[in-house]
Amino acid sequence: MQNNVSSPQALKLLFVSTPVGGLGTGLGGGVELSLYNIAKEMLRRGHTLQIVAPTGSLWNEFAITQIPGNLQVIAQSQERNDPITMPSNSLLANMWAYARQVQTEYDLIVNFAYDWLPFYLTPFFQTPIAHFVSMGSLSDAIDQIITQVSKSFPHTIGFYTPSQGATFANLTTPCHYLSSGLDLSLYQFCGEPRQQLAWLGRISPEKALEDAVEVAVKTNIPLKIMGKIQDEKYWQKICHDYPHAPIEYLGFLSTDKMQSVVRECQALLMTPRWVEAFGNVAIEALACGVPVISYSRGGPAEIIQDGKTGFLVEPDSVTGLIDAVTKLDTINRQACRQQAETEFSLEALGLRFENWFQMILDSRY
Ligand code: UDP
Numbered sequence: 001m002q003n004n005v006s007s008p009q010a011l012k013l014l015f016v017s018t019p020v021g022g023l024g025t026g027l028g029g030g031v032e033l034s035l036y037n038i039a040k041e042m043l044r045r046g047h048t049l050q051i052v053a054p055t056g057s058l059w060n061e062f063a064i065t066q067i068p069g070n071l072q073v074i075a076q077s078q079e080r081n082d083p084i085t086m087p088s089n090s091l092l093a094n095m096w097a098y099a100r101q102v103q104t105e106y107d108l109i110v111n112f113a114y115d116w117l118p119f120y121l122t123p124f125f126q127t128p129i130a131h132f133v134s135m136g137s138l139s140d141a142i143d144q145i146i147t148q149v150s151k152s153f154p155h156t157i158g159f160y161t162p163s164q165g166a167t168f169a170n171l172t173t174p175c176h177y178l179s180s181g182l183d184l185s186l187y188q189f190c191g192e193p194r195q196q197l198a199w200l201g202r203i204s205p206e207k208a209l210e211d212a213v214e215v216a217v218k219t220n221i222p223l224k225i226m227g228k229i230q231d232e233k234y235w236q237k238i239c240h241d242y243p244h245a246p247i248e249y250l251g252f253l254s255t256d257k258m259q260s261v262v263r264e265c266q267a268l269l270m271t272p273r274w275v276e277a278f279g280n281v282a283i284e285a286l287a288c289g290v291p292v293i294s295y296s297r298g299g300p301a302e303i304i305q306d307g308k309t310g311f312l313v314e315p316d317s318v319t320g321l322i323d324a325v326t327k328l329d330t331i332n333r334q335a336c337r338q339q340a341e342t343e344f345s346l347e348a349l350g351l352r353f354e355n356w357f358q359m360i361l362d363s364r365y
Contacts, residue, residue, distance in 0.1 A: 010046045011357060014106040014127075015039060016099050017053035018113045018134075019072040019092035024058030026228030026252040027071075029202050030280035031134040033255075034160075034180055035112050041181075041350035050106075052095050069094040074230070075114050075138045076206055076274075084116045084141050092117055103127040108357055114138075119145040122153055130360050132158045132178065136167035136275040136298065147171055155359045160278035161299045167275050176356045180278050181349025182340065186255055187287035189337045190263035196222045197325070198265040198290070200258065200281040204230040208316075210238050211271040215321045217245045223269070224261055228252040255284075263288035266328050267310070269321060270294035279303065286310075287340040289333035293324040309336045 017035060021027025028035075035051075039062055042049050051057075055066040069091030086093065092115055099109055100121075109129045111118040119142070122129050137143050150157045150173045158176040159165040165175050199212040209225065216223035225247055229235045250261060262268065268285035270276070276298035283303060285292050292310035294300035295317075304310040311327065313320030 009358070010048070011042075011107045011361075012105065013042060013047055013049045013357075014099060014102065014109045015049060015051045016095055016109060016111050016113065016118065017051060017057070019054060019069075019090075019095060019115065020074050021071060022054045022056035022058060023051070023064070025056065026202065027230065029134075029228075030180075030278060031112055031114075031132075033280050034132075034134070034278075037181055037183065037346055037349060038110075038353055040183065041346045042353070044346075045350055045354060050102075052098055054091055054095075065098065067091060067095045067098055072113075072115055075135065075142070076204060078139060080138065081140050084139075086117075096121055100125065108361060110357075114142070116142050116145050119149045122149050122156070128153070128156065128360055128364055130156055130158060130357060133164070133277075134160070135277050136164045137169070143168055143170065150175065153360075155356070155363050158356055161302050163275060163298050163302055164277040176359075178352050178356060179344070179349070180280055180283060181344045181346050182280075182283055182287055183346050184287055184341060184344075187259045187284060187340070188263055189289040189333070191289060191333055193266045193290070193333075194264050196224055196265050198262045198268045198285065199223055199225050199227075199271075200262065200268060200284070201227045201270075202230045203227055203235050205234050206272065206274040208271040208273040209235075210241065211316070211318050211321065212269040213238055213242045213245050213247055214318050215269060215325065216247055217242060218318070218322055219325055220246060221266070221325065222246045222248065224265060225249045226251065226253050226258050226261065259284065259288055262290055265290055267325065268292045270300050271321070272298060272300070273316070274298070276300055282310075283340055283344045286336045287344070289337040291328060291331040291333070291336055293321055293328075295320075305335075305339065308332075309339045 018028040051064045055068045069089050070087035072092045111131045147170045158178050278299035282292045295315040296312035297315045306312045311324035
């Protein structure tokens with residue numbers, strides 16, 4: 001166990017989670033792991049923390065206020081110019097009504113939802129709100145409200161990466177890039193993999209799992225698939241289109257089980273069709289000593305050191321992925337773990353968030 005470290009000022013923090021699914025269910029994607037890691041590190045640094053999250057959240061190591069209501073529709077399933085929609089008995093609205101009631105007990109509220117409402121509510125709150133934006137630009141209405149908040153409340157918008165931030169074309173004010181980080185002790189290094197590849201993540205069209213399945217078919221290297229099936233029809237179509245592919249779906253696994261499979265793989269394949277804001281799965285693989293082969297766009301293109309800790313290939317080129325698989329023996333798996341240790345530790349993540357929070361608080365006075 002690590003001891004608490006002393007921080008410049010111990011903050012009282014209220015984290016408001018994503019309204020698309022309970023914490024620990026996988027429906028929220030990478031932002032769940034990010035929220036978990038930031039929460040853990042903030043507590044270790046001596047801050048106090050309360051999490052507001054949907055009823056049905058599964059974590060028990062944090063103080064979580066569980067809020068009932070109907071889940072919000074995921075932004076990835078909407079068209080760019082769709083209006084903002086709210087279900088009846090909206091969980092998102094319920095979470096923010098609760099945050100409004102308790103706001104004076106906290107120094108800072110941190111919003112992890114990629115939704116219009118919390119941005120809109122910012123000027124109506126007395127307590128400052130830090131908005132951690134977890135995806136690239138997907139919706140005109142959300143882009144507009146983010147731009148508005150970034151102008152009226154300097155420093156309050158945080159992104160994972162510059163390539164994610166660049167998708168928000170109208171943002172002119174300075175934004176903060178927080179990257180990501182892991183508790184590296186949870187991921188074990190494996191120097192000698194089996195002949196198999198891994199694919200990890202939400203099973204949803206923007207992740208283009210079918211390209212990784214095609215790699216498995218063409219190379220005849222087994223592919224282990226792990227993650228939440230978010231779009232059942234999409235998954236069924238893949239199973240139908242590739243009936244004899246050497247693939248195995250293992251379900252949505254806990255971090256411990258997931259890393260025990262991933263670390264024995266020759267590489268992780270990342271096939272994002274969209275601009276991935278970060279790609280937590282990339283650093284999870286690196287932490288196990290597993291090189292990452294990805295399309296060269298978005299977060300993975302900022303993470304992977306081409307030729308050293310994996311390969312960046314032409315976007316949407318399955319041939320490119322296959323070529324990279326043939327070069328995997330040129331990668332030193334120790335270099336992969338080393339990159340995770342140097343760039344993506346929990347301590348470094350905590351320091352970046354703490355500095356960001358402090359900057360928001362300082363700019364208020
Ligand atoms: N994940 C998991 N178990 C699995 C497969 C995936 O816990 O079996 C998690 C993984 O740790 C990562 C998240 O699912 O945090 C996927 O996030 P990523 O940032 O790669 O993409 P996103 O879903 O946010 O688009």
